[in-house]
Amino acid sequence: MSEFLQHIANTLILGGTYALLGIGLTLIFGIMRVVNFTHGELYTFGAYFVFLVVSVLGLNFLLALPVAIAAGLLLGAVIEFLLLRPMRDSDIDTTMLVMIGAMIVMQNSEQLIWGGVAKSVSTPFPETPLVIGPVSVSYLRVFVLAMALLLIAATYILINRTKLGKAMRATFQDRDTASLMGVNVQAIYTATFAIGSSLAAAGGALLGPAYVISPHMGDIASLKAFAIVILGGLGNITGATLGGFILALAEELGAGYVSSGYRDAMGFLIIIAVLLIKPTGLFARAERIG
Amino acid sequence: MSRSRVLAGAAILAVLTGTAVAQESIKIGVNEPLTGPFAASGTYVVNGARIAADEINGKGGILGKKIELVIEDNKSNPTEAAAVTEKLVTRDKVPVIMGAWGSSLTLASMPKLMEYQVPMLVETSSSGKITTSGNPYIFRISPPSSVEAAAFKPMVPKMTIKKVDFLVINNDWGRGAAEDFGKMLKSENIQVGLVETMDQSAQDMSAQLAKIKASDADTLMVTTAVEQLTLVLKQAAALGMKKQIITTGGSQNPDQLIAQAGTAANGTIHLATFAPWQPDSTPNPEAAKYFIGEWKKRGFDFPGVTESFRGYDGIRTIAAAIQKAGKPEPEAIRAAFWTVDVKGLNGDIKFQKQGPAGKESGQSVPNVYLIKIDDGKVVVPTM
Amino acid sequence: MRRFVPALLVALLASVPLWLSDPYILNAFITTGVFTIAAMSLNLLLGYTGQLSLGHVAFFGIGAYVSALTSLGFDVELFEGFHVVHDPWPVVYGFILGTVFAGLCGYLVGKLSFRVRGAYFVIVTISFAEVVRLVALNWVELTQGPLALTNIPPFTLGLPGLGYATLYGKIGNYYLVLVVGVIAYVVIKHLVQSHIGRAMIALKENESLAVSVGINVTRYLVLAAVVSAAIAGASGSLYAHYLRIIDPDIFLFLYTVTMVIMVITGGKGTLAGPVVGGAIFGAIPVIVRSFAAPEVQWILYGAFMMVIIFVLPHGIVPALERWFAPTTPKPERIAPQPSASAE
CATH class of the missing domain: 3.40.50.2300 (Response regulator)
Incomplete structure (x- = not known):
């Protein structure tokens, strides 16, 4: 029983992380219809940025967080402006290939700058775990979960309660009509990509210190994020959030009670099953792309 | 053309x-x-x-x-x-x-x-x-892990090990280690419990570790490279795992562990193939x-x-x-x-x-050393 | 004139071993050839039906594993006391079985995954490849998992009773890859120029219109998937018996990326596209290796990819066609439509 409770606690901790990774990608995926392979690299970028601020410049981790998120916002806007804007009318696969090219360049630039050896960042949180009955978790991971939920809530409010969010939703539903109604679609795209990127960078900034930072940390993050987005349905923030927790639960229970070798297969098996039963994702609204 | x-x-x-x-x-x-x-x-x-x-x-x-x-x-x-x-x-x-x-x-x-x-x-x-x-x-x-396991064999009776779980990287290296060390331990009348694997690129091993935490083994043997090992130690500490942890494989890099895993590395034991902390006691000090x-x-x-x-x-x-x-x-x-x-x-x-x-x-058959991380320092336990 | 180009190219490629003796370059030719065949098969899906499979490496890997296991033999206990034992067979059978088995997998995946389109299809194919990789990694009894299948026999030509010839050397393997490549090219050419191919293209350009005129969408897509997967499996088999060791790394995402790059930069939906793209992206690593640092090689590779797409978004072959025949309307491509594939 105590093992089960620990698995549930792990699920919550891991699920928050996955959800944070998923919502950034689902925004970009849903609104822009771009298979964003640089998502994992922005995650890595956020982590290295925190390393730079904390370990090289010597500032506090809590201060480094907003700076890294802002840097992700800026980098996302630059990528959108330089790479995606000229490709606006291209096929999904052509755009995707540009993003893969960007991913290869970014990943190897990181290695060129920082070297392949993993880095770690110290945080102000105690190293002894927080123990509640049979369950034990690290303070840092609880903080990460809280921040992730905060960022998810902020994104949700941004999409559903603000003017920008309304324009984003309009663009998602029908780009041409939105444009006719006076929405500046180009600006919406840039904003969407920048916000999605900053969420990825936030994920890296939070998790870099929890894990270790290396040029390849983004590979697995991308793969998980793709899975979550499909589970939740493209462009669906709530879906991606729940998708993150479902994936984490499947992995935890899969590794705990089935076989750890197939832990990472769980997510993909769920995806395949979901797509067969309900091809638009578990929580999809009516919209469906292509 | x-x-x-x-x-x-x-x-x-x-x-x-x-x-x-x-x-x-x-x-x-x-x-x-x-x-x-x-x-x-x-x-x-x-x-x-x-x-x-x-x-x-x-x-x-x-x-x-x-x-x-x-x-x-x-x-x-x-x-x-x-x-x-x-x-x-x-x-x-x-x-x-x-x-x-x-x-x-x-x-x-x-x-x-x-x-x-x-x-x-x-x-x-x-x-x-x-x-x-x-x-x-x-x-x-x-x-290869068989040589490492053979070198570890004479040290086993001097340690307190009753039952061992394994957590290994899912490749030839990790699986080989689990097999060869498992065989050796059984020949020393030590029980082998769980054998859990982790994907080469995995960053979160808490599911496997939660399962291992709940087992009745007193020792966990881990085989992977230093980055993943850092994560294993940190996550094991976060789960409040009290088992003795022994690592194998020669790519553990104890100094990096101390620097990156912090207090989570304390008390862990490592089989190393080169001990640069005391160059004078290596086979070829010069x-x-x-x-x-x-x-x-x-x-x-x-x-x-x-x-x-x-x-x-x-x-x-x-x-x-x-x-x-x-x-x-x-x-x-x-x-x-x-x-x-x-x-x-x-x-x-x-x-x-x-x-x-x-x-x-x-x-060639190289030497294998047993080292321990104690209070943020590498020590060579005497036995 | 233009219809002699393929024949001339084949003649030229056939002459390569006569004047090129450098084994390293010949090795680059062979591996590039193998991936070009895989890219040609991907083009059938991506270029002619508009469906982007990012899990194509799964079929490549399945072909490689089936072929290697057929020729190596295995002994697997499926459930308590029930063993499936297979004794080694000649490699030719492995090649055939690898191709057939990959085609069967293509049928299943096609049946299941063509229920979704666009980005969903991309992800479901990635997931499929990942699941196949994890099976290859964890079903140690059959695939040896991460311990790799080693000592895979080199390709052997021949039939029972007629004798066998083993291709140890570079030149034999080179001609083998060339012959398989030509056969794959001819198969794909005939397929896309038949009424099936026209239906596929109609589908790609406007699926709802195609449906309304009575084209059975799923049937054609599945057919394309089967042929595509079978050819990818054949190239995987060539790879296994040339490299002579395979492990779950054969499912590296990078290999799929390599195939996609070859198709898109060469020109998707053109017969010559994957061949041109294959030649370029087979040569780039060889060229940059000689002057750039390892990370820089990758950065140049990625940058070159982006530049080609920016300058020639439809790929090299369509650009060349426009260059040489500016007034001829091209029947197989229409003007790009904004997010045509997305709506």
Whole structure:
């Protein structure tokens, strides 16, 4: 029983992380219809940025967080402006290939700058775990979960309660009509990509210190994020959030009670099953792309 | 048409650059992962190899000639590892190669060695298949897990171990370790419990660790490289795991663990193949001090020495073989490998025969040390 | 004139071993050839039906594993006391079985995954490849998992009773890859120029219109998937018996990326596209290796990819066609439509 409770606690901790990774990608995926392979690299970028601020410049981790998120916002806007804007009318696969090219360049630039050896960042949180009955978790991971939920809530409010969010939703539903109604679609795209990127960078900034930072940390993050987005349905923030927790639960229970070798297969098996039963994702609204 | 034109262009370009190298030197091919997931380790090994080459050349080289390392990146990818071997042999005409870090990279290179009859010194790979599949061009200085387990056997009765769980990286290295150590422990009447695996790229092992935490074993043996090991220790500490943790595999890099896992590394025990913390007590103090000094002088970070020393030992072993062969030719070097006796940083490097009769590979048996991290410091427990 | 180009190219490629003796370059030709065949098969899906499979490496890997296991033999206990034992067979059978088995997998995946389109299809194919990789990694009894299948026999030509010839050398393998490549090219050419191919293209350009005129969408897509997967499996088999070791790394995402790059930069939906793209992206690593540092090689590779797409978004072959025949309307491509594939 105590093992089960620990698995549930792990699920919550891991699920928050996955959800944070998923919502950034689902925004970009849903609104822009771009298979964003640089998502994992922005995650890595956020982590290295925190390393730079904390370990090289010597500032506090809590201060480094907003700076890294802002840097992700800026980098996302630059990528959108330089790479995606000229490709606006291209096929999904052509755009995707540009993003893969960007991913290869970014990943190897990181290695060129920082070297392949993993880095770690110290945080102000105690190293002894927080123990509640049979369950034990690290303070840092609880903080990460809280921040992730905060960022998810902020994104949700941004999409559903603000003017920008309304324009984003309009663009998602029908780009041409939105444009006719006076929405500046180009600006919406840039904003969407920048916000999605900053969420990825936030994920890296939070998790870099929890894990270790290396040029390849983004590979697995991308793969998980793709899975979550499909589970939740493209462009669906709530879906991606729940998708993150479902994936984490499947992995935890899969590794705990089935076989750890197939832990990472769980997510993909769920995806395949979901797509067969309900091809638009578990929580999809009516919209469906292509 | 464009296909042949582009490739012909490539051929011309490659020929031009390939022949630009001076003829007086003796070339040694180095086939290592310098990009991709294994980049950090491959780069360490190459840096160690460079120190050995500079040291040898500083003393006048071998057979009156300088040695020259031809270093190629195998991109952590077996297809590329085979292509690199092909390039080193046929384009650069190296008479001997060192490589290729990961077992799948080494295994992919091996048919090429047979094809061109060029020997390769294997510095890191641990898969048992490398020396048992009947490839007489393979000479390995790193211990496969069976050798490591055998070296650990006499220490086991002096420790308090009743039942062991395993958490290993899901590749030949981790699975081999779980199997060989499991066999050895059973022969010592110690129970083996769970055998859990983690994907090569996995960052979150808390599910496996929660399962292990709930088991009745008193000891957890972990096999993986330092990055993932850091995560395992941190996450085990976060779960409040109280078991004794022993790591194997020789890529644990205790200093990096102390720096990155912090207090989570305290109390953990590691089987290491090189103990640079007390150079005086290594089998070859003089060389160890020189190597560590040179490593620091070049500005590399100290934790890297536990990985890079294999590159250093590898090149020195190759140089010794070329010296004995008397000429830089593959067949002569292959024969000479059987007679070398090099004082390595980790004991004497001498090759024993392994694999099917008539086409044996060479395997050297290095020392294995037991070290412990106590209060942020590496100590060598007395027993 | 233009219809002689393929024949001339084949003649030229056939002459390569006569004047090129450098084994390293010949090795690059062979591996590039193998991946070009895989890219040609991907083009059938991506170029002619508009469905981007990012899990194509799964079929490549399945072909490689089936072929290797057929020729190596295995002994697997499926459930308590029930063993499936297979004795080694000649490699030719492995090649055939690898091709057939990959085609069967293509049928299943096609049946299942063509229920979704666009980005969903991309992800479901990635997931499929990942699941196949994890099976290859964890079903150790059959695939040896990460311990790799080693000592895979080199390709052997021949039939029982007629004798066998083993292709150890580069030149034999080179011609083998060339012959398989030509056969794959001819098969794909005939397929896309038949009424099936026209239906596929109609589908790609406007699926709802195609449906309304009575084209059975799923049937054609599945057919394309089967042929595509079978050819990818054949190239995987060539790879296994040339490299002579395979492990789950054969499912590297990078290999799929390599195939996609070859198709898109060469020109998707054109027969010559994957061949041109294959030649370029087979040559780039060889060229940059000679002057750039390892990370820089990758950065150049990625940058070159982006530049080609920016300059020639439809790929090299369509650009060349426009260059040489500016007034001829091209029947197989229409003007790009904004997010045509997305709506």
